[in-house]
Amino acid sequence: PHALVLLEHKDGAIEPASLSALTAAQQLGGAVTGLVVGSPDQVPTVLERAKKLKGLSSVLHSAAPQYAAKVPEIVSPLLEKLLAGNSLYTHVVSAHSSSAKALLPRIAAKLDVPAVSDIISVSHDSASDSTTFSRPIYAGNAIATIRAPSSIPLKFFTVRSTAFSAAPEDDGASVPLEELAPVEVTDAPTQHIKTDLTQSDRPELGVATRVVSGGRALKNAETFKATLDPLADALGAAVGASRAAVDAGYADNSLQVGQTGKVVAPELYIAVGISGAIQHLAGMKDSKLIVAINKDPDAPIFQVADIGLVADLFEAVPQIVEKLKQ
Amino acid sequence: MRPTATRFLHILVPVKRCVDFAVKIRVNPQQTGIDTNVKHSMNPFDEIAVEEAVRLRERLKDKVESITVVTLGPAKASETLRTALAMGADSGVHIELPEGAPPPEPLGVARALRAVIERRGKGKTDLVILGKQAIDDDLGQTGQMLAALLGAAQATCASKVEVDVERRVVRVRTEVDGGSEELLCELPAVVTTDLRLNEPRYASLPNIMKAKKKPIEKVTPADLGVDLAPLLETIAVREPLKRVGGGKVGSVDELVGKLREAGFAG
Numbered sequence: 001p002h003a004l005v006l007l008e009h010k011d012g013a014i015e016p017a018s019l020s021a022l023t024a025a026q027q028l029g030g031a032v033t034g035l036v037v038g039s040p041d042q043v044p045t046v047l048e049r050a051k052k053l054k055g056l057s058s059v060l061h062s063a064a065p066q067y068a069a070k071v072p073e074i075v076s077p078l079l080e081k082l083l084a085g086n087s088l089y090t091h092v093v094s095a096h097s098s099s100a101k102a103l104l105p106r107i108a109a110k111l112d113v114p115a116v117s118d119i120i121s122v123s124h125d126s127a128s129d130s131t132t133f134s135r136p137i138y139a140g141n142a143i144a145t146i147r148a149p150s151s152i153p154l155k156f157f158t159v160r161s162t163a164f165s166a167a168p169e170d171d172g173a174s175v176p177l178e179e180l181a182p183v184e185v186t187d188a189p190t191q192h193i194k195t196d197l198t199q200s201d202r203p204e205l206g207v208a209t210r211v212v213s214g215g216r217a218l219k220n221a222e223t224f225k226a227t228l229d230p231l232a233d234a235l236g237a238a239v240g241a242s243r244a245a246v247d248a249g250y251a252d253n254s255l256q257v258g259q260t261g262k263v264v265a266p267e268l269y270i271a272v273g274i275s276g277a278i279q280h281l282a283g284m285k286d287s288k289l290i291v292a293i294n295k296d297p298d299a300p301i302f303q304v305a306d307i308g309l310v311a312d313l314f315e316a317v318p319q320i321v322e323k324l325k326q
Numbered sequence: 327m328r329p330t331a332t333r334f335l336h337i338l339v340p341v342k343r344c345v346d347f348a349v350k351i352r353v354n355p356q357q358t359g360i361d362t363n364v365k366h367s368m369n370p371f372d373e374i375a376v377e378e379a380v381r382l383r384e385r386l387k388d389k390v391e392s393i394t395v396v397t398l399g400p401a402k403a404s405e406t407l408r409t410a411l412a413m414g415a416d417s418g419v420h421i422e423l424p425e426g427a428p429p430p431e432p433l434g435v436a437r438a439l440r441a442v443i444e445r446r447g448k449g450k451t452d453l454v455i456l457g458k459q460a461i462d463d464d465l466g467q468t469g470q471m472l473a474a475l476l477g478a479a480q481a482t483c484a485s486k487v488e489v490d491v492e493r494r495v496v497r498v499r500t501e502v503d504g505g506s507e508e509l510l511c512e513l514p515a516v517v518t519t520d521l522r523l524n525e526p527r528y529a530s531l532p533n534i535m536k537a538k539k540k541p542i543e544k545v546t547p548a549d550l551g552v553d554l555a556p557l558l559e560t561i562a563v564r565e566p567l568k569r570v571g572g573g574k575v576g577s578v579d580e581l582v583g584k585l586r587e588a589g590f591a592g
Contacts, residue, residue: 069507071509072470072480073479073480076474097503098482098483098501098502098503099502099503101466101470101482102470102480102482103470104470105432105466105467105468105470105471105474106470106471106473106474106480107474108433108467108471108474109433109436109470109471109472109474109475110474112433113433113557114431114432114433114557114558115432115433115465115467116558117464117465117466117467118464132561136464136566137462137463137464137563138345138351138360138461138462138464139461139464140566141350141351141566142351142353142360142563142564142565142566143563143564143565143566144560144562144563145560145561145562145563145564146558146559146560146561147558147559147561148557148558149558149559151557152557152558189478189479189511189512189515190479190480190481190509190510190511190512190515191509191510191511192507192508192509193497193507193508193509193510194507194508195502195505195506195507195508196505196506196507196508197504197505198504198505204504206503210590235590243521246522247521247522253485253501253506253522254501254503254504254505259461259464260459260520260521267590268585268588268590278350279347285569289588289590290569290571291581291585293581302571302572302574303571303572304569304571305571305572305573306571306573307573307574307575307581307584307585308571308572308573308574308575309574309575309577309578309581310574311578316578316581319578320578320581320582323578323579323582324582324585324591
């Protein structure tokens with residue numbers, strides 16, 4: 001097999017989720033080519049990092065001003081041209097990130113092949129040229145095993161980053177680079193106007209090793225912040241929220257943990273005032289150590305928690321912060 | 327002076343009948359799928375899509391000429407179309423699948439939807455609005471694949487949709503990792519909906535009665551010339567590993583002690 005892995009990047013660094021996708025691609029057991037697409041001022045910095053990635057056999061890169069915003073209608077033709085009628089690549093792999101989720105199905109459909117989303121395991125059988133995946137369905141309440149047979153010449157899949165460790169760098173490595181000519185798109189039907197990213201000094205939710213999450217019991221946006229921020233600061237943790245808390249306006253959309261938000265699997269997950277709806281559990285139940293603080297002893301969150309405390313969160317959380325500081 | 331010829335807006339909303347979001351699903355004993363003999367309802371994201379189409383008509387009035395809902399599924403899927411018609415859609419198309427047929431994959435669904443759009447004729451589908459994912463297979467591909475097959479613009483995970491009928495564009499705010507984006511798409515466009523786009527209405531009793539008289543056209547995949555046989559094979563469906571939780575502590579001191587033990591001091 002020969003996999004093509006999309007290496008997404010931000011501020012000159014390769015996204016950690018793409019490094020997990022690279023690990024998954026290596027598990028196919030063949031060559032792995034990385035692909036870096038971006039604007040001319042983004043790509044050179046990213047290549048400095050990409051060429052040190054141990055698991056790669058080569059890196060393709062394509063730079064053009066029109067690739068700055070990763071509009072699928074503009075990036076897709078580049079990959080269609082690379083992959084149409086090709087006999088080199090057998091798999092196209094990416095993180096299950098918002099931009100890859102928008103892009104990969106578009107390319108797959110153009111090439112008339114299906115795609116497999118959000119896989120948590122992968123293995124390839126060269127004899128039968130078939131790849132077997134497992135992936136959560138029904139918000140993680142069941143796990144499906146799916147086989148892409150040899151009749152699918154190019155197998156597309158996106159990778160749940162929490163299920164694979166990040167591929168390491170090797171300072172001694174120098175992966176060969178190869179330029180890929182951009183495909184100019186002059187009649188794109190979509191124009192990117194702007195991107196607004198939420199600013200935060202805390203670790204990013206998707207990759208943080210510690211997460212403190214709040215639910216509707218936090219009462220309002222002010223008490224959400226006043227209660228959870230000190231705990232997150234004391235632990236160096238990212239802040240997350242249940243859908244109920246986000247819908248009620250206590251926390252930003254980008255902080256939502258669950259089936260339709262972020263899926264996280266940190267070393268430590270502290271659920272504060274979260275009852276534990278199945279959609280929320282789907283987003284955090286693979287965390288290593290789960291702590292739950294809730295007034296209701298029957299809250300479903302306690303069924304998955306390693307350390308449960310039945311208490312009024314407004315009393316307990318400040319005490320925990322105090323004791324952690326001692 | 328002759329009046330400017332304005333082309334009005336035709337909206338198509340694909341909807342899927344799924345196991346209801348509140349049902350605790352169970353894997354069947356053969357481990358081939360889940361027990362589907364449970365309550366079903368419209369995929370919640372598609373419900374948001376229907377609501378958005380109806381709200382566009384409330385805002386743009388007569389400029390929205392038609393709202394058509396379409397579904398693929400066995401006979402019972404027509405109930406889902408009726409729900410959408412009761413919410414305010416005008417007519418339905420039911421691509422009927424035989425009872426027990428394997429669920430089609432996003433690529434097959436996208437091909438069938440393209441065929442429906444082609445049958446409607448040129449200029450009769452300006453905007454397709456559908457859920458960003460279905461809550462059963464959680465694949466999240468159909469909208470993007472349909473946009474690809476149509477060669478149309480796409481905007482995924484929309485949290486705000488504004489259509490300018492005269493300029494024939496739709497401005498969409500989409501949710502992305504860590505924030506949001508704003509896109510300007512030429513029509514025809516495919517928009518997939520995220521949770522916070524709107525809160526779907528409950529259909530009123532009079533509207534439910536009215537919906538019974540609205541037309542639903544039935545077609546088969548063969549009529550559309552599409553093959554919906556899955557390309558991927560489902561080998562097994564299993565219960566996830568159960569997490570053993572239930573550990574409790576009696577006090578804050580005990581909790582902090584356990585955190586320290588596990589190496590999580592401040």
